[in-house]
Amino acid sequence: MKFIILTITLLFSIDSFCVQNMAIIDDEQSLVNLGNVASIYQDINNQPTERIINKHSDHLFTYVNKPFIHLTQTNGSIWVRSEVSIQKTTNSATYLYIKAPQVNALEVFLPQTLKDQAAYSMETNTIFHEKKTQHLDHIVPLPETLHNSLVIYLKVSSSLPVNIQLFALDNTELIKMTLNNLLLSSLFISISFIFLLGGLLLFIQTKHSMYAFYCGILISILMLHLSFHGFFRYFFSIEATNLQSFFYAFILLYLSTLTFFSRCYLDTQLYYPKINRYLAFFGWGNFILSITLFFFPSIVSTSFLLADSLITNTALLGIALYAYGKKQRTQVITFSQEALF
Secondary structure, eight states: OHHHHHHHHHHHHHHHHOOOOOEEEESSOOEEEGGGGOEEEEETTOOOHHHHSSGGGGGGOEEOOOSSEEESOOOSEEEEEEEEEEEOSSOOOEEEEEEOTTOSEEEEEOHHHHTTSEEEETTTTEETTEEOOOOSSEEEEEOOOTTSEEEEEEEEEOSSOEEEEEEEEEHHHHHHHHHHHHHHHHHHHHHHHHHHHHHHHHHHHHOOHHHHHHHHHHHHHHHHHHHHTTHHHHHHOOOHHHHHHHHHHHHHHHHHHHHHHHHHHHTHHHHOHHHHHHHHHHHHHHHHHHHHHHHOTTSSOHHHHHHHHHHHHHHHHHHHHHHHHHHHHHHHHHHHHHHHO
16 A cells, blocks of 8 residues: 555656656647747846846746736746757747736847847847837747757836746748637627617617716727737837826726716716715716826826726726615515505
8 A cells, every 4th residue: 555655746746846848849730829939037136137047947847837917916037048959950940939928128138149138139129139010919030040949038027917928930821820719809890889889870860878888888899909919009109108007098098988877877967866976976987097097107006006997997896886776676575566456
């Protein structure tokens, strides 16, 4: 019995330590998720780059072994280390594809070729010190490794939770992934416009303000989608810090329109006059905050905005449950009275 327990423990230990630490791109495998071989390090003290991107600092990194890297605590800089070996016999180029929405800054380092100089910088929009073509995500060409491994470092700064996906892929997979992302966004935008057109037609026909606020909700969701996926940065060349402020502003605008829509839908001015005052306070408050963020991005703290969003959503949920419960009680009383008479 002791031998069986020891064997099982040994197997689990071997499995936990056998973590693949390098991705391979070859003729058969043209797309690899580098998150499965990535490790991360949170640099709270913002140490110099040369202290991080060397072999002596490898012990600081912790393997995540996940295809999708998510971090909620973003104090300081987030470093992501990954390793890839390009073993292709064809001459097709290999790229690093990074999906990292809503980050303040992102840099890619290839210490084997450029030492401590950034191969890609989101702030200056340069690859190997040259201007790159605009794209919704971050794409960096990788140099040939001649069957040796290529170590990649990412330095990320963000005031929001960090969500990162890393891929190493060739030309064909790059085109496929880009087209799929654009197709999904186009589908979402098209459906949003159909609902928006329907809401506008209902507003023109009925002149009821509820449909105007319904259109406002759809526009806010559409703007949130465009800002989150980098369309604003692509079309309007908005800086990353302002992009995050726009994202928060559209969240507040969405909450404002949702609050005013709830007022009209529940007809609180007639049936719930006390609740109507609270909804008016939340609606106008979020609207003023959203306008303020558009013109003064740094005047409101992130913690306050998150707290405001949580309080508004909780209040709207509580009011909806209260109105539903009251409606059910009214129906029961009406049914009882009809049964008596």
